[in-house]
Amino acid sequence: MKAMEVRLNVNGEAKQWTIAPGDLLLDVLRREGYFGVKRGCEAGECGACTVLLDGKPINSCLMFAAQAEGADVLTIEGVAHGSTLHPLQEAFLDHGAVQCGFCTPAMILNAKALLDRKPHPSEEEVREALAGTYCRCTGFRKPVEAVLAAAGAKR
Amino acid sequence: MFDRVEAFYRPGTVREALRLLQNGKNRARVVAGGTDLVVEADRSIRFLIDITHAGLSYIRRRGKACVIGATTTMATLENSPAIRALAGGILARAAATCGSVQIRNMATLGGNLANGSPAADTATPLLALDAEVVLADARGRRKIPLTAFYSGLRKTAPGKALLIEVVIPALPRGGRWSFQKLGRTESDISLVNAAAGLQLDSKGRAKWARIALGAVAPTPIRAVNAEKLLVGRKVDESTLAEVCDQVAREVQPITDVRASAEYRREMCRVLVRRALEECAAGTGCSL
């Protein structure tokens, strides 16, 4: 198997990585230390592996790393500014929307993509944005409240 | 999972993609959104050809037809004003149910059709819209009706060909449309889906009708006998009952983990009835 190079931006930093042509983006990101990208079902169902690719949420378990050539990737590690949490992160903590935390990176990234596009979403739109991420702990109510609160706070 | 893949290509043109596909013989596979291909995890693949940079992401008017490039994503379709305005938005509506937000940002129209699943949600409205598909291979391009694209369970025309675009011809004047999907959740794979198109004459009789169904036969299908039964008649209670009985005879559902054949058959009646009632009432599809 031949190795290849992929160049991309991760959390604002330019990266060049040597990958195998069949590597999935999920595996490469974790190999490079982005452990906030979670390995769940690996079949597109649970959403735990969500990252933002050019601002849009995608399942990194279903994308080849080579497809991210030239793209801007955002993982949960890039959401806070230094030690200042993003308003969504604050809201998740304030609303008890984090329990085991496995789904939290994906929830926050999906919510961020929504708020970046639509700063004042309806509850329905928030639910839709979070529907592709399974949470086995919170029952979704608190994450939905947290996102609505963060949207309110940004007003 | 894909540790035997030897090379990954990102051709910038259709011509280059076709050349790579040709060279790769049976061991090259096209990848678009990857949402079916990665899950399928076929270990015989040696060469992957990413066609999402080959200039096939577009929605255009061509004369009276609407043309959609193969790598247009579900997210683009559901948000496109042109697609939302086309035929009451049945295609936009179907695209909006194709999995989660994340899936719809990746999944493409061409992939949905080329994958050949009988449950592909965009295939059903496209059948009701008399859509055609343009295929390209080393010999050139050809346009075939979507009905001819499917040859059997998970069998589609491509082979060494690329699906280039989907063409939706001019629609009947005053057409009314509906798309119905039954799944475990709104964005889960369909247990049954149905699309209908109806044109009424001045006396309220069906002048033209389309009834298409998904997940109830080896391929997405049109219930042509049910359509024939409908044409020339008023869409009243007795017509609906007869048409739905005919639909139930025309489908060949199977039992799987999601639903039994009996349940699917019954749901065909329910969805087609809802679709036709919506069309008749003119309350058709809206997003």
Ligand SMILES: Cc1cc2nc3c(=O)[nH]c(=O)nc-3n(C[C@H](O)[C@H](O)[C@H](O)COP(=O)(O)OP(=O)(O)OC[C@H]3O[C@@H](n4cnc5c(N)ncnc54)[C@H](O)[C@@H]3O)c2cc1C
């Ligand atoms: C969690 C999950 C939920 C889903 N929910 C739904 C749903 O509700 N409804 C639904 O219909 N589908 C659903 N799907 C299936 C899938 O997302 C769609 O079928 C999607 O449209 C496939 O497109 P793609 O671009 O990802 O295809 P890919 O996976 O890239 O390709 C699929 C197949 O088609 C071939 N191919 C792709 N493009 C072309 C082309 N232009 N020419 C020739 N061959 C081509 C590939 O070689 C491959 O064999 C779901 C999938 C997942 C993982």
Ligand code: FES
């Ligand atoms: S790990 Fe990617 S969706 Fe579950």
Ligand code: FES
């Ligand atoms: S907090 Fe545990 S899965 Fe969501």
